[in-house]
Amino acid sequence: MRQESMEQRIRVAVLGRNGRMGSEAVRAVSDAPDMDLVAALGRTDDLSELVRAGAKVVVDLTVPDATRENVRFAVSHGMHAVVGTTGWDDAALAELTAQLAESPGTGVLVAPNFAVGAVLAMKFSELAAAFFDSVEIVELHHPRKLDAPSGTAARTAELVAAAREAAGVAPSPDATESDPRGARGADVSGVHVHSVRLQGLVAHQETLLGNAGEQLSLRHDSFDRVSFMTGVLLGVRSVAEHPGLTHGLDGYMDLGL
Ligand SMILES: NC(=O)C1=CN([C@@H]2O[C@H](COP(=O)(O)OP(=O)(O)OC[C@H]3O[C@@H](n4cnc5c(N)ncnc54)[C@H](OP(=O)(O)O)[C@@H]3O)[C@@H](O)[C@H]2O)C=CC1
């Protein structure tokens, strides 16, 4: 019995151990009763340490410049990966899918956001998208964030745009003729995304949907990075059961939709 429960423990490595997310993940994995933290690497550590440590699941919480190579290395050594780092554009995801086809049985989760409320807010935005004339997204983050728009906002915009296109909804009305300073924000698949960087914030997003005479606001706030850890642990526990690429934590959640 004791031996059985030892075998069921998941051997986890965290990449980005000194970062805001990585340090929180090191804590969460160390505290999880069914996981062993077998490696925690920083920027200057060699990825071969993952092999030496016998990691089964690699959690990547690094930087956009490093994440693709980290995941490529993990998959090429038959390790599953749970990825929270931003920077996964369509080309990178396609390359990863091709690599995974050569490694049947290996799973990778690329999760733009691990917070349960943020995952639901993205899904609710997608569901609501076709029922409103206008939709715009505002994301608000701490000022140390390297990328804009946030991965969550970019993914939300893609999901919203796809839902509107599938339903044959016209683009959001907008009479703007002149915007030399980019005040209308980024255009992500035809959806305007506005990025705020403000001291004191962690991670926040609002999808604004408008019709004549009404507005629906779908807002999520992460006040603390602990909010992401339920999703990180769900990813670690589930990734081996989902071979291939899963884009979005909702792929591991039974949303009944
Ligand atoms: N999916 C989600 O729910 C969430 C995703 N994120 C994303 O996660 C990423 C990390 O965010 P955050 O923790 O705030 O960022 P930080 O800058 O705090 O942390 C990144 C860490 O990665 C380290 N690092 C850089 N390159 C490597 C490498 N090759 N191997 C190992 N470690 C490396 C950095 O080291 P050094 O200190 O030496 O620079 C740093 O400690 C971002 O892309 C962010 O957008 C953030 C929050 C939630």
Ligand SMILES: O=C(O)C1=N[C@H](C(=O)O)C[C@H](O)C1
């Ligand atoms: O950098 C962050 O902090 C966050 N990054 C992710 C993103 O870009 O969407 C997730 C969350 O918003 C926090």
